[in-house]
Amino acid sequence: MQHMQRPFNPQHMRQQSAQPEARRLTAEDKQKIGDWVASKCTSHDCPVCGQNTWAIGDYLIQNGSYVAGSSKPGRASYPAAMLMCSNCAYLRTFMAAPMGLTD
Numbered sequence: 001m002q003h004m005q006r007p008f009n010p011q012h013m014r015q016q017s018a019q020p021e022a023r024r025l026t027a028e029d030k031q032k033i034g035d036w037v038a039s040k041c042t043s044h045d046c047p048v049c050g051q052n053t054w055a056i057g058d059y060l061i062q063n064g065s066y067v068a069g070s071s072k073p074g075r076a077s078y079p080a081a082m083l084m085c086s087n088c089a090y091l092r093t094f095m096a097a098p099m100g101l102t103d
């Protein structure tokens, strides 16, 4: 019996490789982020509205490297944890690698 090769399906591959739910931060991850920020920051007041109520994002965000002359990001990326001001939605981002949150 001849082995059938699966047809190439980029949509299928994207779904397989992205696995967004698997990347959702755990309570332990969020604790690490909160502890890091608390240990490094001298002020927790929002620089925009002055309030001090922050929510830690459920996922890391990924900033792509700049490529001159292109609107597409380069291959290098910089994963970051995000904190959102619960009042005005201002975002603070912190590199995830020093917190031990990247593979």
Ligand SMILES: [Zn+2]
Pocket (backbone or CB within 6 Å): 046, 047, 048, 049, 050, 051, 085, 086, 087, 088, 089, 090
């Ligand atoms: Zn704010």
